[in-house]
Amino acid sequence: MPDNDTIAAISTPLGQGGIGIIRISGSNSYQTAQSVFTSSKPGSEDFPIPRYLYHGYIKNNRGKLLDEVLVSFMPAPNTYTREDTVEINCHSGIYTLKNILEAVLGNGARLAEPGEFTKRAFLNGRIDLSQAEGVMNIIRARSEEAANIATRTIMGDLSAKIRDLRDELIALRAPMEASFDYPEEFEDDHRPMKVKGAVRLLCGRLRKMLEGAERNRAYQEGVSIAxxxxxxxxxxxxxxxxxxxxxxxxxxxxxxxxxxxxxxxxxxxxxxxxxxxxxxxxxxxxxxxxxxxxxxxxxxxxxxxxxxxxxxxxxxxxxxxxxxxxxxxxxxxxxxxxxxxxxxxxxxxxxxxxxxxxxxxxxxxxxxxxxxxxxxxxxxxxxxFCQPDESSLLVSIRQENLMRKVLMSLETIAEQYETLPEELTAFHLEEAYNLLGEIIGETISDALLDKIFSEFCLGK
Ligand SMILES: Nc1nc2c(ncn2[C@@H]2O[C@H](COP(=O)(O)OP(=O)(O)OP(=O)(O)O)[C@@H](O)[C@H]2O)c(=O)[nH]1
Ligand SMILES: [Mg+2]
Structure with a gap:
C-alpha cells in the first residue's frame, strides 16, 4: 500500500453513542468529504474555512440521505497525521457509521489499516515510536497508573530520556573517533578514564529504568490471580x-x-x-x-x-x-x-x-x-514489581528487550575497560546508541514497524 494515499476509518467505538467520528486523512480528504457532504446553508460553499465546524448532511452516491452531521477540515501540517484531515461528526449508531464510511470509501479514500493514522504521524515525523506506543497504551489503559504513564510517554518524556542517553553516548564516543582519525594528536591521552566512570553511571541509570519497567507493564497488561x-x-x-x-x-x-x-x-x-x-x-x-x-x-x-x-x-x-x-x-x-x-x-x-x-x-x-x-x-x-523511579517509562517488552541489550553493551565496556581495544569500546558505544535509536524508531526495519502498528485498533 502506498503511504500517502487517502485513508478513512471510523475512529470512535462502533456502538450506540451521542457522537461518532469518521476520520479521513491524505491529500484527497477534502474532495472525498466534499463528494458526500451537502451544506445546510443554501448557496454556501461546503466547508471553506479550516478548523470550523460546518453543519450539513451526508448523502451516498445514489443521493440517499445518511445522517445530519458536523464536518471540519484541518489542512496539513498541523494535524495528527500531518496530512490534510477531515472529521465527520455523525450520530453514533452502527449503521449510520458504517453507511457514512462506505460512502466515503466510494469517493476516493480507502479503508485505513489498524494504526495507520498513528503510523503516518510517526512516518511524517510528528511523533516518534515510543510516543506512538504511548498512544496505543493510553487507548488500552485499564488503570489510572497505566493511563498516567501512557500520557507521559505521549508527551515525549521517554523520548527525551532516550535522546539524552544517546547524546551522552555520542559525547563519549566522539573523542575516540577523533583519536582514530588523528592518532598523533592523542598519543598520550587517548583513553580517558572518565569514559569508564561515565559508562558505569549510565549502567546504573539503565538498571533503574529496567527495574521499574516490570511494574509499568503490570499496570498496563494486568496481573492474573488463580x-x-x-x-x-x-x-x-x-x-x-x-x-x-x-x-x-x-x-x-x-x-x-x-x-x-x-x-x-x-x-x-x-x-x-x-x-x-x-x-x-x-x-x-x-x-x-x-x-x-x-x-x-x-x-x-x-x-x-x-x-x-x-x-x-x-x-x-x-x-x-x-x-x-x-x-x-x-x-x-x-x-x-x-x-x-x-x-x-x-x-x-x-x-x-x-x-x-x-x-x-x-x-x-x-x-x-x-x-x-x-x-x-x-x-x-x-x-x-519494583516501584519504578521517575525515570522509568519503559512499558513494552520491545522497549525492555532493547534496553537490556543496551545495558549489556555498556556493561561489556564497564567490565572489560582496561583490556578492551579502543575500537571495540567505540563499537559497543555505537551499538548502544543504535539500540536506543530503535526504541524511538530512528533505526528500525519496515517489517517491524508494520508489526508494531498492526497491533493498534482500527481508526487510530
Ligand atoms: N459459612 C460459610 N459458608 C460459605 C462461605 N463461603 C462459601 N460458603 C458456602 O460453601 C458452599 C460452597 O461454596 P462455593 O463458593 O460454591 O465453593 P467452591 O469452592 O467454589 O466449590 P466448587 O465449585 O464445588 O469447587 C456454599 O454453600 C457456600 O454458601 C463462608 O465464608 N462461610
Ligand atoms: Mg466453585
Missing amino acids: IVGRPNVGKSSLLNALLGQQKAIVHDAPGTTRDLLEGHLTIGGYPVKIIDTAGIQGSIDPVELEGIERARRAAAEAQLIMVVLDSSQPLTIEDLELIKIGEAGQDKLVVLNKADLKMKVNRKELDNIFPEMNILSTAALYDKGLGLLTGKIVSILDHR
Whole structure:
C-alpha cells in the first residue's frame, strides 16, 4: 500500500453513542468529504474555512440521505497525521457509521489499516515510536497508573530520556573517533578514564529504568490471580465477594464449578484478572478431570495463586499438597475461608509446616476479611514489581528487550575497560546508541514497524 494515499476509518467505538467520528486523512480528504457532504446553508460553499465546524448532511452516491452531521477540515501540517484531515461528526449508531464510511470509501479514500493514522504521524515525523506506543497504551489503559504513564510517554518524556542517553553516548564516543582519525594528536591521552566512570553511571541509570519497567507493564497488561482449592471450600464465593457481584454459581454441592471463570477488577492500581477454578480432588469423571487440569494450568500461568481452604474442616493431606502448588518463583497466598464457623484447621500446624507462607482468614459468604486480603494482594504485587523511579517509562517488552541489550553493551565496556581495544569500546558505544535509536524508531526495519502498528485498533 502506498503511504500517502487517502485513508478513512471510523475512529470512535462502533456502538450506540451521542457522537461518532469518521476520520479521513491524505491529500484527497477534502474532495472525498466534499463528494458526500451537502451544506445546510443554501448557496454556501461546503466547508471553506479550516478548523470550523460546518453543519450539513451526508448523502451516498445514489443521493440517499445518511445522517445530519458536523464536518471540519484541518489542512496539513498541523494535524495528527500531518496530512490534510477531515472529521465527520455523525450520530453514533452502527449503521449510520458504517453507511457514512462506505460512502466515503466510494469517493476516493480507502479503508485505513489498524494504526495507520498513528503510523503516518510517526512516518511524517510528528511523533516518534515510543510516543506512538504511548498512544496505543493510553487507548488500552485499564488503570489510572497505566493511563498516567501512557500520557507521559505521549508527551515525549521517554523520548527525551532516550535522546539524552544517546547524546551522552555520542559525547563519549566522539573523542575516540577523533583519536582514530588523528592518532598523533592523542598519543598520550587517548583513553580517558572518565569514559569508564561515565559508562558505569549510565549502567546504573539503565538498571533503574529496567527495574521499574516490570511494574509499568503490570499496570498496563494486568496481573492474573488463580483461586484454587478442594471442592466446596468457597472459591467461587470468594470470587464473587472480591468482584462485588454474583458472577459464579455458588452451591453447597461439591463440584459446582467445572470450568474456568474470569472476573476483572483493579486492586491497588493493578488491573487484575481473577480466575475461579474447579475444585481439585481425585476423580474419575472425565469432565471433572478436564476441569482440574484447567485449574492446574491456570495456577501455573498465574502471577499469584490463592489456595483456599475450608477452615471449618480439619486439614487434609490434599490441602497440604495443594499449598505446594505452583513453581518456586510464583507468589502464593493461603486463604482460610468460612472463618465465621468454628475453626478446625490447626493454624499452628500450618505455620510450622509453611513458616514463610502468607495466611489470611475470610468469610467470603459474609464479605468478611476482604480488606485485609486485597491489602495483602497489593503488598505481594508491590513487592514483586519494583516501584519504578521517575525515570522509568519503559512499558513494552520491545522497549525492555532493547534496553537490556543496551545495558549489556555498556556493561561489556564497564567490565572489560582496561583490556578492551579502543575500537571495540567505540563499537559497543555505537551499538548502544543504535539500540536506543530503535526504541524511538530512528533505526528500525519496515517489517517491524508494520508489526508494531498492526497491533493498534482500527481508526487510530
Ligand atoms: N459459612 C460459610 N459458608 C460459605 C462461605 N463461603 C462459601 N460458603 C458456602 O460453601 C458452599 C460452597 O461454596 P462455593 O463458593 O460454591 O465453593 P467452591 O469452592 O467454589 O466449590 P466448587 O465449585 O464445588 O469447587 C456454599 O454453600 C457456600 O454458601 C463462608 O465464608 N462461610
Ligand atoms: Mg466453585
